[in-house]
Amino acid sequence: MPTRSGSARYEGLGKDGKGWISTQSGVLKEQHYGFGTRFDNEPGTNPEELIAAAHASCFTMALSFALAGAGYSDGTLETSAKVTVEKDGDGFTITKSALDLHAKVPGIAADEFEKIASEAKKNCPVSKVLNAEITLTHALDS
Incomplete structure (x- = not known):
């Protein structure tokens, strides 16, 4: 069975940080995420x-x-x-x-x-x- 992968990068720390996620397939490529997308309904994923x-x-x-x-x-x-x-x-x-x-x-x-x-x-x-x-x-x- 194949192994699938994803990656995340987070710059800054805590609520002030900003992150990006990507998937091996490229379907998600540097999609924004962070405190605001996770807890405050800002645009982006979580x-x-x-x-x-x-x-x-x-x-x-x-x-x-x-x-x-x-x-x-x-x-x-x-x-x-x-x-x-x-x-x-x-x-x-x-x-x-x-x-x-x-x-x-x-x-x-x-x-x-x-x-x-x-x-x-x-x-x-x-x-x-x-x-x-x-x-x-x-x-x-x-």
Whole structure:
């Protein structure tokens, strides 16, 4: 399996510092981040939104493969993730990743879908790396 990488640079310290992140693929290249993008909604990115995007995409792909493995060949899956960061002593902790899935999988029963989705939530690699509560709500269109 390939190893993927990302990098970060931070100039200055604390709230006055400014940072840039990049990914190996180049999809993110020197994207701005810092205190303002993380806690004050300034333009730019932050670690929590990147984790949310990673979790949503990982779970959705895991579910897609699980559904295909169960014999389903068509469908649409859309997932959003909301990552919660809370004050923890002198620092912060990511305490929750809430996945919200909207799916359309022709021919699947709701109970089978819920079982497969719950397993995908538990077993996608990003879920396994997060030390946080992970919840899943879903809506299945017929």
